[in-house]
Amino acid sequence: MMMARRPLLALAICLAIVVALTAQTPANGQRIISLVPAATEMLFAIGAGPEVVGVSSFDTYPPEVATRTRVGALVDPDYERILTLRPTLVVVYGSQTDLVERLGRSRIPVFSYRHVGLPDVTTTIRELGARVGRMTEANALASAIEAKLADVRRRVSGLPRPKTMLVFSREVGALRGIYASGGIGFLHDLLVTAGATDVFADVMRQNVQVSSEQLLARAPEVILELWPSKGWSAARETQERAAWRQLPAVPAVRANRILMLADDKLTIPGPRVGEVAQALADALHGTAR
Amino acid sequence: MTDALRPETHPSQPRPHGPSPPHLLRAPLTRGLPIVALSFVALVASVGLAPFVGSTSLSFTRVFATHVPFGDNVDAQIFLLARLPRAVAAALVGASLASAGVVFQSLLQNPLATPYTLGISAGASLGAMLAITFGAAFPLAGVAAASLVGAFLAVLVVYALARARQHGLSTTVLLLSGVTLNAFFSALILFVQYLSDFTSTYRALRWLMGDLDVAGYAPILAALPFLIVAFAAFIWLARPLNLLSLGADAAGTRGLDVHRTQRVAFFSASIATGAAVSIGGPIGFIGIIVPHLVRLMVGADHRLVLPVSAFLGGAFLVTCDTVGRTVFAPLELPVGIITALVGGPFFLWMLLKRR
Amino acid sequence: MGVLAASRLSFAYGSDPVLDDVTVEVAHRDVVGILGPNGSGKTTLLKLLAGSLTPASGCVTLDGRALDKIPRRELARRVAVVPQETHLAFDYTVLEIALMGRYPWLGAFEIEGPSDLAAAADALDATGTAPFARRAFPTLSGGEKQRVIIASALAQLDDRAAPDPHQRDTHRVLLLDEPTASLDLRYQLEIGALVGRLRRDRDVTIVLSSHDLRLVGSVCSSLILLSHGRVLATGPTRELLTPEIIGELYEVRADLAAPLLP
Numbered sequence: 001m002m003m004a005r006r007p008l009l010a011l012a013i014c015l016a017i018v019v020a021l022t023a024q025t026p027a028n029g030q031r032i033i034s035l036v037p038a039a040t041e042m043l044f045a046i047g048a049g050p051e052v053v054g055v056s057s058f059d060t061y062p063p064e065v066a067t068r069t070r071v072g073a074l075v076d077p078d079y080e081r082i083l084t085l086r087p088t089l090v091v092v093y094g095s096q097t098d099l100v101e102r103l104g105r106s107r108i109p110v111f112s113y114r115h116v117g118l119p120d121v122t123t124t125i126r127e128l129g130a131r132v133g134r135m136t137e138a139n140a141l142a143s144a145i146e147a148k149l150a151d152v153r154r155r156v157s158g159l160p161r162p163k164t165m166l167v168f169s170r171e172v173g174a175l176r177g178i179y180a181s182g183g184i185g186f187l188h189d190l191l192v193t194a195g196a197t198d199v200f201a202d203v204m205r206q207n208v209q210v211s212s213e214q215l216l217a218r219a220p221e222v223i224l225e226l227w228p229s230k231g232w233s234a235a236r237e238t239q240e241r242a243a244w245r246q247l248p249a250v251p252a253v254r255a256n257r258i259l260m261l262a263d264d265k266l267t268i269p270g271p272r273v274g275e276v277a278q279a280l281a282d283a284l285h286g287t288a289r
Numbered sequence: 290m291t292d293a294l295r296p297e298t299h300p301s302q303p304r305p306h307g308p309s310p311p312h313l314l315r316a317p318l319t320r321g322l323p324i325v326a327l328s329f330v331a332l333v334a335s336v337g338l339a340p341f342v343g344s345t346s347l348s349f350t351r352v353f354a355t356h357v358p359f360g361d362n363v364d365a366q367i368f369l370l371a372r373l374p375r376a377v378a379a380a381l382v383g384a385s386l387a388s389a390g391v392v393f394q395s396l397l398q399n400p401l402a403t404p405y406t407l408g409i410s411a412g413a414s415l416g417a418m419l420a421i422t423f424g425a426a427f428p429l430a431g432v433a434a435a436s437l438v439g440a441f442l443a444v445l446v447v448y449a450l451a452r453a454r455q456h457g458l459s460t461t462v463l464l465l466s467g468v469t470l471n472a473f474f475s476a477l478i479l480f481v482q483y484l485s486d487f488t489s490t491y492r493a494l495r496w497l498m499g500d501l502d503v504a505g506y507a508p509i510l511a512a513l514p515f516l517i518v519a520f521a522a523f524i525w526l527a528r529p530l531n532l533l534s535l536g537a538d539a540a541g542t543r544g545l546d547v548h549r550t551q552r553v554a555f556f557s558a559s560i561a562t563g564a565a566v567s568i569g570g571p572i573g574f575i576g577i578i579v580p581h582l583v584r585l586m587v588g589a590d591h592r593l594v595l596p597v598s599a600f601l602g603g604a605f606l607v608t609c610d611t612v613g614r615t616v617f618a619p620l621e622l623p624v625g626i627i628t629a630l631v632g633g634p635f636f637l638w639m640l641l642k643r644r
Numbered sequence: 645m646g647v648l649a650a651s652r653l654s655f656a657y658g659s660d661p662v663l664d665d666v667t668v669e670v671a672h673r674d675v676v677g678i679l680g681p682n683g684s685g686k687t688t689l690l691k692l693l694a695g696s697l698t699p700a701s702g703c704v705t706l707d708g709r710a711l712d713k714i715p716r717r718e719l720a721r722r723v724a725v726v727p728q729e730t731h732l733a734f735d736y737t738v739l740e741i742a743l744m745g746r747y748p749w750l751g752a753f754e755i756e757g758p759s760d761l762a763a764a765a766d767a768l769d770a771t772g773t774a775p776f777a778r779r780a781f782p783t784l785s786g787g788e789k790q791r792v793i794i795a796s797a798l799a800q801l802d803d804r805a806a807p808d809p810h811q812r813d814t815h816r817v818l819l820l821d822e823p824t825a826s827l828d829l830r831y832q833l834e835i836g837a838l839v840g841r842l843r844r845d846r847d848v849t850i851v852l853s854s855h856d857l858r859l860v861g862s863v864c865s866s867l868i869l870l871s872h873g874r875v876l877a878t879g880p881t882r883e884l885l886t887p888e889i890i891g892e893l894y895e896v897r898a899d900l901a902a903p904l905l906p
Binding site for chain 3: 316317318398400524528532538539541542588589
Binding site: 057058073074075076169171172173174175176177203209211212213214215216217219246247249254 | 344
């Protein structure tokens with residue numbers, strides 16, 4: 001009743017509410033939250049960056065993610081914060097069933113992300129593209145990636161394929177807690193693409209915890225280690241190489257064929273996998289052509 | 290002074306007179322020596338046999354074939370570089386945790402005390418968590434060293450807290466300090482895990498389950514000085530700990546330097562525990578199962594309980610580790626899970642058993 | 645000069661005064677009883693006499709030597725304490741407990757020898773506990789347990805292994821803190837008889853604190869009466885164990901105290 005008597009005040013309040021609600025909605029009205037760093041990269045790569053309003057705690061690429069709201073990650077998604085952002089689509093991990101259920105109850109659309117192998121990357125790009133209305137850009141991106149991968153395969157096709165162990169995680173400065181790629185998964189596929197034989201090709205798991213016994217039994221000729229870029233330096237590399245000298249009986253250690261790459265993109269199954277394949281191929285076979 | 294107070298001798302109690310029965314004159318200690326020898330043999334046997342078992346099938350003739358250069362002899366490499374150090378590590382860790390358990394139970398006058406009761410493993414775990422989570426950014430010394438530092442920090446804090454009120458080490462105050470430290474450090478550990486990324490969290494959880502795959506002798510050698518000091522102290526502590534079981538006052542009136550004994554016991558057992566945890570992580574149940582079983586076998590004399598617990602603790606852990614790495618080969622079950630699977634039913638049995 | 649003498653002792657737990665200006669003297673082969681209500685400082689006095697506690701002022705001497713000047717082990721060979729109750733953390737056998745009394749006679753890594761075993765056997769015999777030698781302590785009755793602890797104390801005082809003949813001439817003191825406090829009548833009488841036998845058969849000076857007027861009346865030759873941390877009176881038992889004096893000590897009417905006296 002008070003509002004009826006003061007129509008101008010009512011109008012001003014309504015306008016304020018509308019402005020607040022719409023202030024941050026991008027042009028085409030989509031508000032996307034991505035809990036998966038790989039998916040975030042995909043969204044930005046297909047031009048949906050402006051529609052992304054929320055990212056995970058661990059997103060670092062592209063640089064624009066710094067300006068987006070952080071909403072947690074795999075084990076600790078901040079449900080309240082997600083709701084506050086009023087998303088029109090939330091990209092989650094396939095295993096986050098709890099979160100999916102809650103979002104479903106709030107009627108928020110969900111894109112469930114599961115990646116296993118390398119082909120899933122381009123498949124997911126296409127699916128995401130369809131979901132956010134950027135099919136053309138998605139197809140273009142996917143094709144470019146596929147072409148790049150094919151190119152890498154072609155370049156290494158005639159070269160010898162060393163028995164390689166791809167280590168993606170290890171205790172700092174020690175040979176404990178070594179995790180390597182198993183015979184399935186995008187890391188394995190990348191390794192094979194880059195022209196190597198996976199020493200754990202017969203183990204049908206994505207990750208293998210490598211005991212010292214397995215290390216000696218499998219006897220890799222090359223050890224390829226992927227490290228995060230944070231904290232990496234020449235001193236760290238020396239330290240990590242020294243750690244391997246504890247087991248000089250391993251052929252890769254004896255022949256000093258331990259390759260270390262430090263870059264966050266190496267373990268992200270996102271749009272930059274083509275670059276990753278190239279980087280691995282360069283490391284394995286020398287920078288060439 | 291009336292004779293009315295002299296009671297009639299009860300018919301079932303013969304009035305003692307004359308020389309004592311001969312069996313009384315054999316020292317109780319010597320009766321336990323065969324068990325000490327047997328348990329030592331068990332330890333040596335377990336360490337010697339464990340490398341022959343594993344997920345990879347080895348040709349043992351090839352392992353010991355001296356004509357094949359070591360660099361080409363994968364079988365020998367696996368036996369000597371992967372399995373044997375692991376068995377030795379398990380033996381040392383098991384021996385340390387079991388004997389530290391005995392000492393802590395004596396110090397705290399409680400058979401339910403464990404090497405972790407006073408917060409040492411919480412300190413070690415915090416050190417390890419910090420190294421695992423932030424190790425890449427601050428690569429100081431590695432997880433093992435960090436856990437050792439964390440353990441010693443916890444020891445000093447508990448000691449300072451326990452000493453704050455009085456000169457000696459009251460068991461009640463020690464216990465309370467330990468419980469406080471456990472709670473506080475556990476909260477810090479959760480906080481660190483909250484800050485860490487998924488990989489670090491997973492790695493940290495995995496560390497907590499125990500891992501004896503030392504990949505060479507270096508981690509063992511690094512911890513060895515601490516273990517030697519601790520074991521030497523245990524040898525000295527054996528008889529004083531017997532006296533301590535009568536109570537601090539009663540031990541003191543029999544000529545024991547109670548404060549010194551408590552200090553030596555506290556620090557040596559803490560050092561042993563810290564070193565053991567730095568090698569293999571906080572493996573549970575050994576520090577309580579083994580001492581309990583050993584006391585059932587040999588009685589309460591620490592001069593028997595300590596060595597037998599050490600030997601059998603080592604043999605037990607070697608066995609658990611061997612089971613863990615073979616039963617689901619090539620997958621490895623963390624050794625802490627095996628000891629927990631044995632420990633749970635053990636506690637149930639203890640609970641149900643009537644004294 | 646008495647075997648054990650305390651001169652102007654005072655002691656406080658924190659800011660809580662417990663004993664004030666206590667002077668006592670214990671003669672050779674005497675059996676001295678310390679009587680007093682709870683809180684009068686009996687246990688504290690006993691601990692000071694044993695050397696477990698250090699007085700705030702005053703001093704305790706054994707054969708003329710100040711207790712704090714006597715090395716711990718030597719003191720343990722000459723003064724043994726039997727506490728009111730013993731709670732064992734682990735299941736030691738009776739023989740093991742008796743042998744624990746031999747601690748002050750053994751080196752750091754020395755194993756008990758024949759003389760130690762003989763001393764323990766002797767002590768078990770004297771207390772009638774030899775039949776239980778291999779039994780676990782917690783399985784015994786209250787009276788049996790107390791006798792075992794007394795045996796341990798006797799083994800502690802047994803100086804057959806002393807290399808120095810001069811040492812054999814030094815006096816031994818047995819201190820008992822309320823030895824019958826938690827026991828049934830039967831066991832009270834047993835302990836009483838045991839103390840009587842020890843007094844008669846052994847060259848040992850005994851000091852015991854107690855509420856048990858019958859025990860005190862039957863075995864003690866002299867008494868120390870403590871009230872509120874001060875000595876009310878000392879002297880021969882027959883003189884002090886009267887309804888009037890006991891009544892004054894416990895702050896009850898003499899006629900109430902009378903039936904309790906032997």
